[in-house]
Amino acid sequence: EKMQKIADIRYAAALLQWDQETYMPKKGADFRSRQVATLSEFAHQKFTDKSLGDLIRTLSFSGELPEKERANVKLSLEDYERSTRLTPAFVREMAETVSESFNAWIRAREENNFTIFAPSLAKLVNLKRKEAELLGFKAHPYDALLNEFERGCTVELLDGIFNQLREPLNQLIKKIAASEQVDDSFLFQHFPKDEQWKFGMELLAEFGYDLEAGRQDISEHPFTVSFNNKDVRVTTRIDEFNFNNMTWSCIHEIGHALYEQGLPEEEYGLPLGEAASLGIHESQSRLWENNVGRSIAFWEYYYPRLKKYFPRQLGEIDLSQFYKAINKVQPSLIRTEADEVTYHFHVMIRYELEKKLIAGEIEVNDIRDYWNDQYLTYLGVQVPDDKSGCLQDVHWSHGSFGYFPTYSLGSFYAAQFFNKAQDVLPGLNNMISSGNLRVLLEWLRVNIHVHGRMFTSEELCRRICGEGLNTTYFMDYIHNKYGRIYVI
């Protein structure tokens, strides 16, 4: 009961943030910051209250609890112990700085000028460094922050994964660059806003998102937010001259939202009512976005429907051309618009940057130069301005450092889960190509969603696949897929 009341406050704060990014009038920003900060402070105060800690500890010594309750107690104790390391004053300062930073980021984007964002970001980075100290770490301060999004994730682990993938990915990109290029110019015709919106709403329904337990709105940066599994909202953005923009962010957020709608309602406010980890969350968004949404099977069914929205734009384009175009591989500036292959370089650049930033090896004022230099080195692209460069992501303005690596982990888990689904669900591709996405959703519900935080990412992966995270499945998937598209 106590935990659920704390959840009420946290979810109220989440609604205030949703509103801030969708409907809040401009001048309301300052008061909103303090309102969100107060809620965060109270939630933190209540959760770190000694009497709650004592209660959780007492329960953790009880051997009589059924399995799920035992898991709730164990995870609550972990959360409690971690939270008590942060003081109420620190939590409030963080919440206020985050709100301020978000508004600075919006202004900076409007002006296309990183230096407008830099002062609040510098405050935030200092707070995150302090947070790492308070939370504690063994090898690297960034480990403490990574752990916030993906329990047990470390610099050592990620260095291992990325060092292993960097060269093969680079090789594949080079081979693709040397092949005959895909024409995707027709995706950059005029796709009117209203039609895109309707198309997105159809996608939401098509994938099994419950529109009576959620809604879609427009925001600067698309996101999913949940206030309980009966109110899970997504946002999107629409670029009238870029078919990709809305489409992939919409399917991506659908993946997140399906996970949240599938969490067990009776566990509201308790750890088992929460997602396993951000990596697993991203595995859901990536699986629907890439393994399903960018597959030939999905568009066999869906492309004729899409053409009805855009007969003028797509009437002359056949399925094969369309499929190749939506899978075009090309080094680019914007992470959220990147293809499945080059995507991971966007993540690796951010990962290295954050690692250095938190360790104090570079400072906020170095970000622009570092960013632009890395994009040139790894992706061979020249960053023309901040909006296409270091101002493109909302994450830092939210205080989310250590988040980006979960995108790559999500892709790797997604490939591994999808490979397993194809093994155990006979005819899955045929189902997808006949518009039946429910069997796959049900499989994810049963194997992942209903468990909440019962298992760690690694445990979940072992239960489902019989082994832990193995990036071979991802590499096989992209070698196969892009080998065919680019005839390599």
Place this chain on the structure above:
Amino acid sequence: EKMQKIADIRYAAALLQWDQETYMPKKGADFRSRQVATLSEFAHQKFTDKSLGDLIRTLSFSGELPEKERANVKLSLEDYERSTRLTPAFVREMAETVSESFNAWIRAREENNFTIFAPSLAKLVNLKRKEAELLGFKAHPYDALLNEFERGCTVELLDGIFNQLREPLNQLIKKIAASEQVDDSFLFQHFPKDEQWKFGMELLAEFGYDLEAGRQDISEHPFTVSFNNKDVRVTTRIDEFNFNNMTWSCIHEIGHALYEQGLPEEEYGLPLGEAASLGIHESQSRLWENNVGRSIAFWEYYYPRLKKYFPRQLGEIDLSQFYKAINKVQPSLIRTEADEVTYHFHVMIRYELEKKLIAGEIEVNDIRDYWNDQYLTYLGVQVPDDKSGCLQDVHWSHGSFGYFPTYSLGSFYAAQFFNKAQDVLPGLNNMISSGNLRVLLEWLRVNIHVHGRMFTSEELCRRICGEGLNTTYFMDYIHNKYGRIYVI
């Protein structure tokens, strides 16, 4: 600082309620109820905390405070003492029941069936009776509830006012009924939604509402809500076959919103940052809606603009016809659509009903019959269904009993204030007829808005008009105006 943090929680709860009535997906209702209830409970807990009470009491003994701080302390002490009469459990139960009732009211309206609403309403009425007991009263339990919206307002006072007005109003209505009737049929042509919306948005700007410190959305029942004076939102509803519906509710809410936007920002979270009373709040909405919005002067300027939105519907209608039509007096079913004269019978019926309900002289199951009977007796109209009868107002579902009388008080204060404004602002009518509403707004800002709760309604009225509430101004105003329109 403590008070402001409590305000943060209250305003967060207000945003949750705004969202509930505008954008919340259907299935989110249950969890939303508990989230609002938790915030209300915490806000109440924090405000009734003994340490805060001690602090306020200590300050109240200090003779050294400047005037405004002294007023804040005095009013906070009153609020504190009143709040401590309600237990946290009672406050939570009330908040949950209100949320449940609101959803039941929505469903009951959809089904056009009061009996769907009745069970939750009965729970709510019982809680309100209990609230009256807890708050305490001298003569009548309803006094305790009236006092929540209008400090010092009593059954004795309202009986006095209404008994005095009932007969003269009745006489006027009879004379009007015996005169040549006004044709307003052209107001019930098709007025497309989008054009009405745009027209409403122009009205908002025209009256001086700051659109960067607020926004308008659609809801079942129009309302104004404030989260601070930089984020004051209004809602409206649109009936495509009724010009009046959106127009008057829009201007009405503008009046409320102008008051909220004019409250002193530096008093956020303190009594002086709040409105004087609901009666004064309604004086602002009524003044703009009726004394300005239904005046010939206003439409001299604004009617040509309106015609641009609806050339087909209003092209052939001249100003005089239009002015008469928007002021047509005719007994009707719906309070919010009633004219300025018959309006007060709607209020009197509700007032008598609530008085009896709280006193236990009638029960919730009697409401429909009582309502329909009174409408026949006083307004001579047959109520065809619940949606046009006892289900028409949102107020009860919000737990607001004792609210309706403030609408009439508001009209009476509005007439008195507007009469004074005409005295002290030379050429006011000419300003209005040339589209200048800012001088009047400024006068209201200086005389009413900036003071917050510094003065009671009665004190405010005396400061502005040199005398307390005097319904003569209202009666003179309607006798004059309608005497001319109906040539009586």
